[in-house]
Amino acid sequence: MSTVLTTPSVRRLRALARAELSLLGRNRGVVVTALLVPLLLPFSMRPALDHVDLEKQGISVGAAMLTAGIGFSFLFAVYSALVNAYVARREELVLKRLRTGELTDTEILTGTALPTLTLGFAQALVLCAACVALLGAGAPKAPYLSLLGLVAGLVLSAALAALTATVTRTVESGQVTALPVVFGSMIGSGIMVPTEVMPEPLASVCELLPLSPAIRLVRGGWTGQLSAYEALGALATALAWTVVAVVAVRRWFRWEPRR
Amino acid sequence: MNIDGHEHVIEVTDLRRVYGGGFEAVRGISFSVARGEIFALLGTNGAGKTSTVELLEGLAAPAGGRIRVLGHDPFRERAAVRPRTGVMLQEGGFPAELTVAETARMWAGCTTGARPEAEVLDRVGLADKHGVRVKQLSGGERRRLDLALALLGDPEVLFLDEPTTGLDAEGRRDTWTLVRALRDQGTTVLLTTHYLEEAEHLADRLAILHEGRIAASGTPAEVTAGRPSRMSFELPPGYFPGDLPPLAALGVCDHEYDGRTVRLRTRELQRTATAVLTWAERAGVELGALDVRSASLEEAFLGIAREREEVTAA
Numbered sequence: 264m265s266t267v268l269t270t271p272s273v274r275r276l277r278a279l280a281r282a283e284l285s286l287l288g289r290n291r292g293v294v295v296t297a298l299l300v301p302l303l304l305p306f307s308m309r310p311a312l313d314h315v316d317l318e319k320q321g322i323s324v325g326a327a328m329l330t331a332g333i334g335f336s337f338l339f340a341v342y343s344a345l346v347n348a349y350v351a352r353r354e355e356l357v358l359k360r361l362r363t364g365e366l367t368d369t370e371i372l373t374g375t376a377l378p379t380l381t382l383g384f385a386q387a388l389v390l391c392a393a394c395v396a397l398l399g400a401g402a403p404k405a406p407y408l409s410l411l412g413l414v415a416g417l418v419l420s421a422a423l424a425a426l427t428a429t430v431t432r433t434v435e436s437g438q439v440t441a442l443p444v445v446f447g448s449m450i451g452s453g454i455m456v457p458t459e460v461m462p463e464p465l466a467s468v469c470e471l472l473p474l475s476p477a478i479r480l481v482r483g484g485w486t487g488q489l490s491a492y493e494a495l496g497a498l499a500t501a502l503a504w505t506v507v508a509v510v511a512v513r514r515w516f517r518w519e520p521r522r
Numbered sequence: 523m524n525i526d527g528h529e530h531v532i533e534v535t536d537l538r539r540v541y542g543g544g545f546e547a548v549r550g551i552s553f554s555v556a557r558g559e560i561f562a563l564l565g566t567n568g569a570g571k572t573s574t575v576e577l578l579e580g581l582a583a584p585a586g587g588r589i590r591v592l593g594h595d596p597f598r599e600r601a602a603v604r605p606r607t608g609v610m611l612q613e614g615g616f617p618a619e620l621t622v623a624e625t626a627r628m629w630a631g632c633t634t635g636a637r638p639e640a641e642v643l644d645r646v647g648l649a650d651k652h653g654v655r656v657k658q659l660s661g662g663e664r665r666r667l668d669l670a671l672a673l674l675g676d677p678e679v680l681f682l683d684e685p686t687t688g689l690d691a692e693g694r695r696d697t698w699t700l701v702r703a704l705r706d707q708g709t710t711v712l713l714t715t716h717y718l719e720e721a722e723h724l725a726d727r728l729a730i731l732h733e734g735r736i737a738a739s740g741t742p743a744e745v746t747a748g749r750p751s752r753m754s755f756e757l758p759p760g761y762f763p764g765d766l767p768p769l770a771a772l773g774v775c776d777h778e779y780d781g782r783t784v785r786l787r788t789r790e791l792q793r794t795a796t797a798v799l800t801w802a803e804r805a806g807v808e809l810g811a812l813d814v815r816s817a818s819l820e821e822a823f824l825g826i827a828r829e830r831e832e833v834t835a836a
Contacts, residue, residue: 279628355618356611358615365605
């Protein structure tokens, strides 16, 4: 990973990310999903949240919707968009062609992910501002935890996308292979319903899902309810998933279409 | 450096490649390419050309044997080799939605010491296509874009996998001229082709691949040496091959007759042709569709395929 920091590496990443940004802008379907879903979907959950006793858990409606929005951003702006990008580039033989040049494998996957990661990050900032201004989410109690959660969530979404791409043959089948992560995370990782209001032992199991620690850190940083012990636990879980995903991608990622 | 003073830029020793299903595409081949040489890998589809070139490009690790490109293992020592090589895959891999200029700019950003993009696009005849999306290019234009990107970094070694497939006759000639100019500047070129004419025109040396093995190699002259020449003509009605002078005595090793056309393969073309034409002159016979040609790469190529089949059949 140290090579990523050297100057030619930065130049290569910038060149690749710039091309990938143009491609993202030209894929209308992906852009609409990535931009609108994370901003609109949380509002559709608003009535459902009224039935859950959030106040008892010390979570404001604003904070709940904020984490929902950021979670949807992980899933739609980053994860789904990137599954699409990785599979499309592989099927067009772009990944194979890039590997004939000076880019390292890590640079190819990172450079391709940079535009969507930036989009996800910007979206999270917009969501934070909107929820504070319009829904009274209040200022975050431990902003560094929310930021850590945000970064962990973005990195994991990209790694999961690369992993999903290894088992996806075509862009069309990507709409199916991405479903387990999308639905599993929406329901189990505390995006739609905070894991705090789930019964035990379901909550403990759900907290081990890949995106759960990121969501937990974002929300906990905002409400200030996370103890140092819980925060460290969430970080360790996020780190473990990242290591697993990176190792799996290095081992199984396919650079060429199956023929 | 080796003993005869030429620096071998590419050295391949007993190379093997086996695919996941157990198919052995490359079965122990060895060759070397000197600096500033154009070397062609020739073969039918499925002979193992692309499988070999991909190993030389460092895209996969060989199942056995050894490769050195500029003194390094192209797979393990990727970072040392890539800045000095240019690669054109058999099928270009460029995002359909990027323009020609955007594609070149992206590739230039990923290449050490890249030439100005406009200069390289101009060199392959794409100067007026900068704003065109890749998906709107013709097959030949895509091949030329691919070639332009392979040339961007002024490579010492150029790998071209079927560089002229899909090009029209003019585009093919242009590419040949460009490749020769690069060789004259000292670039080492390894190309694959199934066009015999291309290998004959371009290659300083070549190897004919057949079923994953090298069936023949050397300069085009060396490969065709010892191969029989060909003569063919049509006999007018009422004449038969039996009327011709005794063929075996003229060095003819093989002949065919389909009721009209006689096809001879001979090791002594001048004697055979003289005898047949003298006979026709004396007999007052007009030979139709007369064709006389010395041994070509095509003859060598077909001969190798035929001999292998006979070996397999026996």
